[in-house]
Amino acid sequence: MSLNLVFTQLLNGTAVGMLYALMAFGLSIIKGLLNIPNFAHGAFYAVGAYVCFSAYERTGSFWLGLLCGFVASGIVGMVIERFGVGKLLASAYLFQLLLLFGVALMLEQAIILVWGTAGNSKSPPEFLQGAVDLGFTLYPRYLLFITVASAVIITAVWFLIEKTKFGAYIRAGIDKKEMTQALGINIDALFTLGFGLGAGLAGLAGGLAVPLVGVTATMGTDMLSIAFVVVVIGGLGSIYGAIPAGLIAGIVQSLVTIWAAELSTVMIYVAMLAVLTWRPQGLLGER
């Protein structure tokens, strides 16, 4: 086994890990704001992917496809929050969770009704095809794009949350809901927008994944489990825990592929076990 291969897989893992991080970041925002585990997150990812795929195919513009994926998932998320989750915030966890479970089922089946059971694939736009010569290896340009794009998006959301007024409201909503409301901030609208943002990020991750893995009917469920594992690894104390955790998951998965490709998905869970044994509260979780 050459060192080159390890470095290459490390880079591949970073790209995949950034995608996981983006996905789980949205899940973390929703969890932080509304205190619910979003079981529909995988469905938002799939909706984003399919909408991006269709828009890209019709118009030929990948950028427009990504935008459509983001907007579509965001709108679906806001509708679900407005008319479903938002009405259940006073109920027990289990009801919110079941609602999202039901919504996930419906969305998954609706995707099959619209796009059929057969998967599909689409190559990246021309300027992202081919590979970059890094000296020791040829690195696919599209993987580089995923890494950079995810980093840019995560940074933009970080900026939105940490440096803008809207972000200050969101942070206030996460920390002290009642107090935020008492200060005259419309917390219902904030929750709807926050949920939409989280869902939109999942849709964006779905769009970015299209040229990499194509679209399949089960893509949502597969990604949902990974996003949950990433959030569990990251811990629930901070919405940013998802980012290092996503990278860990992606890199572990890619490195294991060198030796035992069929174990790569299982290894993410082994990583989760290792982290939980060492830190039961997750990487950035609070005690």
Add this chain to the structure above:
Amino acid sequence: MNPRASRRDLLLRAALLAAIAAVSPLLMPAKIAAEILICAIFACATNLLIGYGGLFTFGQGAFYGLGGYAAGFLMARFGLPWPVPLLAGLLMGAVSSAIIGAFCIRRTGIYFIMMTFAFNQMIYYLAYTFRNITGGEDGLAGIKRPPFGLPGMTSLNLDNPTYFYIFVAAIFVVSVLALIRIVESPFGRVLVATRENPRRVASLGFSVSLVQLVAFMISGAFTGLAGALYAMLYWIMPIDAVHWLNSGYIVFTVLIGGTSSMFGPIIGIFIWLQGFFSTLWARWPLLFGAFVVIVVLFLQGGVIELFRRLSALWGRRERAEAS
């Protein structure tokens, strides 16, 4: 409660469970009735955690699947007497839920839910990966139902649908009765107390995490047993049994029936005859999802709540007529 009243109570429940098992095959094909009783064991075991322990698990499918795989593997490869695969399913459920439970109960609330789900998916991908044991995507095929026999009795071929149904029904009655006894035992009271006020329970000298872990194991054991029966039912253990949809499905049936008694989940299973609907339309999860959403939004108390509302409505009308 005095012992005689409690024994009468238990007999009454046994009779009720036996009546449920006896009437079901008259209303539907025996195979579906058997599937319903198997799911009912699964649902009651899950309710031990959700209703009594207040532990909102979303990963019971893992133990159902593992129990089914353990039993199914033995039945497909070796011709062992009938108690062996059932015990294997039970033990597999107990051991795996002890290990997974030990990780999960250290956290509460959402983190707990997410961890149970994550472990469920871990088992799913393990089952998917190790196809030489589980059959992977195609399911574990070639399962043979062992003949049923007791000392001093000619053995019965369980491939006969009637015998198999009676076999399942007997295990259903015994299992649910055992679960009822467990929740009414001192242990069950302590478990309910850990749900209501864990600090108080700790200050009384009980270990909350130990009580929860034991509940997890008991629930896992019965879930594994149900899984073992499921492996016998269609002579195949499908990978769908370990899928998170199965975990969500069972949580939902427990909730629509009502969590306050072990009979609630049984009602829930009868309301949503999964085996029946899934044969009608390949896209049936769409309807199931819509049903879940409607129930959760408008009928949170489950069917028991529906009864209560109807009787309240009835009472109002009677009062209006009287006045």
